[in-house]
Amino acid sequence: CDFLSSEEETASVFSPSSLRLAACDLQQLMTTFSHVYEMDFRAFCNRTPPSFTTDTKVFQRVHQQLQACNTELEMLLEVSEASAAVSEEVKQLQTQPRYWSRGEKRSLPDQLEEITQRVGNSFSQFGCWS
Structure with missing residues (x-):
């Protein structure tokens, strides 16, 4: 396997699309083998033919899990982007x-300080503020 010899490419080899392609290729190989076995080798072989039909559901489950993983990763990316945008907006509110x-x-902190002083002065005039 090429991906075992190179550490740098491991992330791209194990990407959901690469795994999906590998699963589809394996399923196609299994189907082709079954066809060739039935057409060419069955007459010469006394063994029972291999059964791949129950195992193909594994590929459907893997595909579903990969799609769910992709969806979650996309949602996490959107949350990260939204969080960064909110943080930037808050930073601008506080500094500009x-x-x-x-x-x-x-700036917002200066305005809040000024309002606090005005409220404090108003209360001190009425004797409510100590």
Whole structure:
């Protein structure tokens, strides 16, 4: 097997599409062998023919599992991309100055600090703030 000798290519050899192709190739080889056995060798062989029909369901299950794995990986990629986009948006909200209701341009932390001071001043005027 070529993939056993090269460590660098292992990831691409075991990709879902490569495994799917290998499973399909094996299924085709089994079908071809069964046909050749029935047509050419059965008359010369006293053994019972091999039965591949029950084993072919394994390939369907492997294919389904590979599709499920691909779907999960695509979903994880989308979640990672969404998370990165949200993180970038939050970073921009925290660092980039914006115009607020009084027409002042401030970053979000500065605006929150200013609001906290105004609320504190209002409460201190009423004697509610210690």
